[in-house]
Amino acid sequence: MYILGISAYYHDSAAALIRNGVVVAAAQEERFTRRKQDAAFPGSAVRFCLDAVQGNSVDYVVFYDKPLLKFERLLETYLSFAPKGFASFRAGLPVWAKEKLFLRSLLTKELHTLTGVRFADEQILFSEHHLSHAASAFYPSPFDDAAVLTMDGVGEWATTSVSIGHGRELKIVRDIPFPHSLGLLYSAFTSYAGFRVNSGEYKLMGLAPYGVPRFASTIREHLVDVKPDGSFRLNQRYFNYCTGLSMTNQRFHDLFGRPPRLPEAALDDFHADVAASIQEVTEDITLRMTRALAKETGQKNICLAGGVALNCVANGKIAADGAFENVWIQPAAGDAGGSLGAALAAYHLHVKAERQVQRPDGMSAGSLGPNYSPAEIEAALKAAGARYKVTSDEALFEETARALAEGEVVGWFQGRMEFGPRALGFRSILGDPRRPDMQRKLNLKIKFRESFRPFAPSVLAEEAHAWFDTPAPDSPYMLTVSGVSERHRTMTSLHAETHHKLEHQHLIRSTIPAVTHTDFSSRVQTVHAEQNPRYHRLLKAFHQITDCPMLINTSFNVRNEPIVCTPRDAFACFMATDMDRLVIGNFVLDKTEQDSALAVNYASSFEMD
Incomplete structure (x- = not known):
């Protein structure tokens, strides 16, 4: 059985193909088009994946999230903050009205144009965003059982979720809903430091060791309320991502005493200190979560996915902490990996096929893209x-x-x-x-x-x-x-x-x-x-x-x-x-x-x- 997974239309579009539960091909669209974080339908990546089908037919195509749930979140967010943010809502509405609300027909059309095959409605499936992330982490992992922690900006509603995996079963047991997001909190500081959101987070992490976390107490006092188990709430008075086109607002800038750094402007100790501060807070939150999860679930293994799981400094702290004996992280932890997770979730949860654990893992050292003779x-x-x-x-x-x-x-x-x-x-x-x-x-x-x-x-x-x-x-x-x-x-x-x-x-x-x-x-x-x-x-x-x-x-x-x-x-x-x-x-x-x-x-x- 062949299942094709697709992530698209937001950022980091990608396609992945599994055969009987084994990952055989996966690639991001940006590698083919040469457009960084290409968000378009991943036609080239899909074409590459389908080359591995070798004359067989694809049984299912699975999209990595549920657009109707995401649209519900956008509507409710606007209603919660209205009339503030109407301009940004109005700017995004035409895209939803023309395309994203009718994603099944759009996918069917794109696939037909690409392959000449018209997939039936029952062959086009939709996974939930955080389930796709969790599946991308658990199913290729070397564990029979594991807790799964997913942390990112936002999916449909969830920004942080906990799942439990056992054999072929995987179930989300709780989550933290938008707008309270560790990923968006980190991205807010990425933007404030003058780096690009969704790509500059690596820079912020690399800048942090040059600084002193002197603003960590300010962040905890004003921006984020963290509980002993790592659950948290963000103070929306300091952020603009719910209603505007920027991450932070003037109140945020006043709190730290400077306007945002302009891209490519000089960096100084202040920016390093800001980076060190949010990195410390991020590590504290993730460690509280993993320690609480270990006690609560009794699991010895944990899998990580979502964009926050690319914070390798925090990951190192989790591994060294020892609350879990074993840690496995999906190497394509961001949205691109959602294409793979969507396909795996469909195979094990929709088709109900049994899982064969692969060791050292099911990702083939990451070598899943094109090769050349x-x-x-x-x-x-x-x-x-x-x-x-x-x-x-x-x-x-x-x-x-x-x-x-x-x-x-x-x-x-x-x-x-x-x-x-x-x-x-x-x-x-x-x-x-x-x-x-x-x-x-x-x-x-x-x-x-x-x-x-x-x-x-x-x-x-x-x-x-x-x-x-x-x-x-x-x-x-x-x-x-x-x-x-x-x-x-x-x-x-x-x-x-x-x-x-x-x-x-x-x-x-x-x-x-x-x-x-x-x-x-x-x-x-x-x-x-x-x-x-x-x-x-x-x-x-x-x-x-x-x-x-x-x-x-x-x-x-x-x-x-x-x-x-x-x-x-x-x-x-x-x-x-x-x-x-x-x-x-x-x-x-x-x-x-x-x-x-x-x-x-x-x-x-x-x-x-």
Whole structure:
């Protein structure tokens, strides 16, 4: 049985395909269209997924939320605040009246145009938003039983929900309704700090260690009332997202004593302190929730999903806290992953098919996107005018590892594209973490982004505990933060505490300075030979040359560009940046050998993320 899941029309449109409960394909639309967070119907992603059907028919198509319930929430929100907010309501109403209220017919039309197949009404299903998130976390997890915590901005009504999974059964047992949202609270501060909502939250999290949480008590006193079990309510007097087109209002700005930072304006200690404060409050709320859930449910396992589950610092605190013995987080935790969860929910809850638990999990190391054959790669490179050589595996890993050890920055394009926002060694830019200048070089000359933003290490799984104090036994999806082990630190904790500001961001803190944040933290990815053999082999070759079992791993893109999907995308990004080498499969490209006329400054065409 084939089931296609779709998320669309809000942000991060995506499609996912399962066969008899096993995930076989998943991709975000933005990777194909090259439009960041593309919200349109995911035609290209659907087409890619359907290629895996191989002549069979799709039994069901499942949308990831229920638009009528969402429209009900919009109506009730307007009535609660009316007449305030009428302008924004009036602006959004035509879209609902023309399309979103008639989503079944719209989906049927889009699918018919794409495939030539007209699906019957009973083949088009709708899942609830938070159920889709919960299903995306529980069903691919390695657990027979688990509590599931979903936290995001908002679905139809729920912003935070608790579910219990057992075998094929999954049931939401309670939730916190809109407008009280931890995701929207964090996004309000993202906007206030001058970053873009739904993408800049990563920046706020990365900025937090440079600050002091001196506003945490202000947030708790005025903005959010938190109970011992982690449940909370937001004071809507300080927010504008219910009725307006902005996240915060003048009362919010007055509370902190400054207007919002303009995008791309200078950052200072105030912004770092604001980031540190909301990060501390977020961690406190999530820890209260998980501790209360562990006591209440008696479960030993917890699964996390929803956009807040991409806060890897909070995730690291949950794992280290020990309230649950085991933590598993959906790597595509945001709305894109809702497409996968919708399909899985339909299979287990609508079809009532039994579940087969997969280990280490059901996400195939995230490699669920398109792959390209050697012939396809060569054709794309020839069409682009690239100059390349083809090398054997034996030479490839040794030569690439040696180039990295000599300071080269390498674009690494192998196998199937990752599903989710993190590069996991399939579409990555790699560098030597031992080099003090590498973090700055990657930020400013490769990614074209702010110099303070940290980079993550990919480390051989078998060597991780020798280098990091890992709260989780494994982190294959780069979703938890760990501390660099004391033995590898070159700065004392006391010295670090007094030299953690933005002005100190380039001080050397460890023997792997390019992946050591100001608080000695690292967003670690553990790499297993069984899950990602080619990337593991490269790391092993680098380890043999340098005695360092890790590389910097950042996503293969520039600012606000989606991660590259095709060999053509990879070559364009390679030529537009200061990358030294590009490795696509067994095809190796040296920058010095390329036609300089092919270099295009396309970074300027992308807005700040």
